[in-house]
Amino acid sequence: MTEQEFLKRWEQEKPVYQAWADFIKYTIEQTLKTSIAPTQLDYFLKVPVKPRLKLDSTLVDKAFYRKQYANPYDDVTDKVGMRFVVLLTSDIKKVCQIIEAPENKLFWDASKDRDYEAERLEKPLEFSYQSVHFVLRATKGNKFSGIEILENTSCEVQIRTLLQHAHSELTHDTLYKPKTVAQPGVKRTVAKSMALIEATDEFFEQAMQDIAKAIKPQNDILDLLKDRYQANIHQNVGEEPSNQLLVDTYFELLPENPIADISAFLDKVGYIYPKIKQYREIRHIFSQPAILLIYYLASHSPARTVEMWPLDRDDLNLVFSDLGIKLPD
Structure with a gap:
């Protein structure tokens, strides 16, 4: 597939990917409303959820230059994505439970692309970027806002705490600069910030438990x-x-x-x-x-x-x- 063929197909399918992401956002938020009360949703989600399509140039850069894909169009799973930013790691689990709920398997196949808890257990002495990433692929027969969702249409959903989000925003520009990140001073600073985030999150969780009990x-x-x-x-x-x-x-x-x-x-x-x-x-x-x-x-x-x-x-x-x-x- 050439870059021109890639962009032509992408231009045709943009509305499908946007509708798919909008459906995922709607489904997750409606379920959250029933579990935490409708009036509390804006408090629970610390940043408004906004599904975003990748820019054409960014998509081409990833599909053809930054990585080598056997099938560039289908293998790029984050052509559209969104993030749910919450306060506590226990809140992350609430969103994960909705995504993995049996009733939602009618709409999507969910694969966990990255799991900070699993990474922390695997590398207990390493403080690195934390987040939960899902790729949700549409099952057959979905339709939203009058648009037929193509089977296997993918969307990346990230779930993070507010502190993880701040860390991500701070370090995002260095993700594609491995030489910079590899410098000992940079690695040490980033590791210290992550260690502080983990410790602060544990204090937050304990504080919330104490408050709830009181x-x-x-x-x-x-x-x-x-x-x-x-x-x-x-x-x-x-x-x-x-x-x-x-x-x-x-x-x-x-x-x-x-x-x-x-x-x-x-x-x-x-x-x-x-x-x-x-x-x-x-x-x-x-x-x-x-x-x-x-x-x-x-x-x-x-x-x-x-x-x-x-x-x-x-x-x-x-x-x-x-x-x-x-x-x-």
Whole structure:
């Protein structure tokens, strides 16, 4: 195949490769939304995912000059690609699980082109570039945005942490300069940066585990309040930071077994639900599940609830009025 033949075929198939990459992005992101909540996707992905086609000149350079391929067109697997950048190595695994999920084998054959964990085990004393690379090849019968995806169309998907991404951006221009990278000073500096990245990632993971353990009691309460709100008031439940603010503010007032006590209280005061439905359209805090906690607290610790109240007093007036309790001075 000549360069001209290569580029002619590439020009014809660019829309197919773009549609294939768009389909992969859509599939992975939709699955992530169901597992981490739709509103949290932008937080989970630290860099927007943008499928990119290789430039014609870059593709020719790789296919005919930088490497020797028996079949240049089919053997270049990254004619289109994208990367998922996340915070922690444990987040990398979440994306990998989606790619390798049995149900997605209907759409693609996934081969792991590179795996930083496997490399680290194989070379424990070497600190080198880290990332997970998959090549996803389309199975027969895929179609997206009105475009038929040719069987075996490939797309490279990279998954890295934010620190790995920073390292990659720093060293990318040297990847094709082996003499530069081979210099002892350069190798030592790059190795030190990778060692620091690995250590920092381990600290991040431990910090996240410690934080998750510390806030579990508050999150358990919020989960209960959210379930009750959706079951009795509205499916569209607010998840703004004011929920955590209220739970944190009043956590010290709660009994030893708050889940059972709050549940029992909410079972007895079903009459408050229609009132909250009315207020939620005009008072923001009544669209948040934590408002149910305030009804509980107003009933059990009215004076302290007023004393510690961090928001608009008018909202608290409504809560006390609904319960038939006089608002303490």
